[in-house]
Structure formats: C-alpha cells, structure tokens
Amino acid sequence: MARIGFLGLGNMGLPMAKNLLAAGHDVVGFDVTPKAREAATAAGISVAEQAADVLSGAEAVITMLPAGDHVRAVYLGPDGLLAGAASGTLFIDCSTIDVASSREVHEAAAAQGHAMVDAPVSGGVSGAEAGTLTFMVGGNDDAFQRAKPHLDIMGRNIVHAGGAGNGQAAKICNNMILGISMIAVSEAFALGQRLGLDPKTFFDISSAASGSCWAMVNHNPVPGIVETSAANRDYQPGFAAAMMHKDLKLSQAAASQSGAATPLGAEATALYTLFVNAGNGGLDYSAIIKMIKGGPGA
Numbered sequence: 001m002a003r004i005g006f007l008g009l010g011n012m013g014l015p016m017a018k019n020l021l022a023a024g025h026d027v028v029g030f031d032v033t034p035k036a037r038e039a040a041t042a043a044g045i046s047v048a049e050q051a052a053d054v055l056s057g058a059e060a061v062i063t064m065l066p067a068g069d070h071v072r073a074v075y076l077g078p079d080g081l082l083a084g085a086a087s088g089t090l091f092i093d094c095s096t097i098d099v100a101s102s103r104e105v106h107e108a109a110a111a112q113g114h115a116m117v118d119a120p121v122s123g124g125v126s127g128a129e130a131g132t133l134t135f136m137v138g139g140n141d142d143a144f145q146r147a148k149p150h151l152d153i154m155g156r157n158i159v160h161a162g163g164a165g166n167g168q169a170a171k172i173c174n175n176m177i178l179g180i181s182m183i184a185v186s187e188a189f190a191l192g193q194r195l196g197l198d199p200k201t202f203f204d205i206s207s208a209a210s211g212s213c214w215a216m217v218n219h220n221p222v223p224g225i226v227e228t229s230a231a232n233r234d235y236q237p238g239f240a241a242a243m244m245h246k247d248l249k250l251s252q253a254a255a256s257q258s259g260a261a262t263p264l265g266a267e268a269t270a271l272y273t274l275f276v277n278a279g280n281g282g283l284d285y286s287a288i289i290k291m292i293k294g295g296p297g298a
Helices: 012-022 035-040 051-055 069-076 099-112 126-128 141-154 166-194 200-206 214-218 240-257 262-282 284-296
Strands: 003-007 026-030 060-063 092-094 115-118 133-138 154-163
Touching: 003 012, 003 051, 012 035, 012 060, 012 126, 012 141, 026 035, 026 051, 060 069, 060 141, 069 092, 069 099, 092 099, 092 141, 099 115, 115 141, 115 166, 126 133, 126 141, 133 141, 133 166, 141 154, 154 166, 166 200, 166 214, 166 240, 166 262, 166 284, 200 214, 240 262, 240 284, 262 284
Parallel strands: 003 026, 003 060, 060 092, 092 115, 133 154
Antiparallel strands: 115 133
C-alpha cells in the first residue's frame, strides 16, 4: 500500500481521502480550515502541520482545491509542492479549474521530473462518499496508468480524456450541458404547471419521451418526484448553485479564449449569476426553478 498526501479535506476531499484510507493506504492530509482538519482527524486520517508536510514519503499527492489561483499557489514557486517533492512523485489534481492554469502546472511538473494528471470529478458529495465518482483525466499515458489504481478506489468511471488539461476541458463542457439542462427542465415544469399539468404526470411523460435528460431524471427541481433530488430536502445542496456558477464562468472563459460560440452557455451563466447574486449560492443548483417561477431573487 502507498503513502498518499491529500490537500483539501472539505465536503468532497474528506470522503475521497477516507476511501483511500479504507483501502489500506497511509493517508496524510492537510486543509487550511481547522474544522476540516478536525473532521479528518476524527475519521482516522493523519493531519499534517502544514501543506508541504504531506510530501514526506509520499508516492502520490492528491489535491482538491477551490480554484486555479489556489492550485497555482500550492504547486508553483520556491515553496510549492513541485519544488519540495522527491523526483517522480505523482500528482493528481482533482480540483475544477481553468484549463490554462491546469496546463501551466502540468508543464511545471514535467520540468521538475514529476508525473501529473488533472482529474476533476463528477458525482457530488454522495458519489465521493460511495466511491462512485466519475473522473475525467488529462495527462500522458504513463501518468494516467500510475494514477488509475488510486482513482479506481474513489470512483467508478475513470476516463482518460487526453493530454494535459483535457480533464478540465471535459468537466467544464459537461457542466455547461448540466447547467443549461437544469434551466430547460425548470422552465418546462414551470410552464407545465401554469398550463394545468400535474408535475408528476408530466415527469412520467417527458422522462420516457424525447425531453428526457439526466438533470430531469436524477435532480428534478420539483419536490416529490425524484427521491434523490435536493428539492425534497428544501434544496440543500448535493451540488451548490455557487459551484455551478463557478463552472459556467469557467466554460465562458474557455469559450472566449478559444473563439467558440456558446450562446446557451452564456445565457445559463447570466441566469445563475442573477440567482447566486441574490443570495442563493448555498442552495442546490436545481433551486434555480425558484427564480424561473418567480423572477430574480425569488
């Protein structure tokens, strides 16, 4: 079994680290938040005094951080992970960040003799807890093969998306689809109710017809229709609106940089911006139906 460093022990990182620990790995973690460190200690994970301490003896280091700025700060520079790691250390960045930052860190890792993959995830907290996440992995073939046994413990679907940064590209494109889809589902159910359709009846029809989609079937925004939906928990998040907003903004930055036309992605970003700015970022992304039915800030 390997010694694995894990940086970022929040809602996603902690259950991922716990699954590695349960599989027999020696996991040493760190998080800047005292509450996260306490939860990790309670789960049996050794907690380091500072981020660089997770490098000691580590065969692999996994990071799950909020944004590209955090990833660059942790990896790069004279006191960063890359400078302090033993040659050949494997780095697995599971953060969802911009493609440019990911590729910058990949390039720096290669220059210092380290293997690296970007491996953002889909599946939410429930998937992290159950070990059923989907990992979208960018990096060369050798790094992917080294990372896969660790990812197999934390996930069910491990897909090599191509070279450096392609995992991030796949993640932001996928979540752009999800954000657009949830708005479409919300609009359709809101319209159906105004036209006198019972939401459950409409679900039974549309989920078996051409309007069916993953967002409708798994995260339906109307309470009482899909058991797993956050709508049944007063929209307490499985995937927070703030996180959807972040991913949509990443998609639009990438579209601008690459010259791609994404008009629906742009509109979805604008709507989630209104929703989050009205104080709803802590609700599930499916709660946007509240705004669709009642206007901004509803």
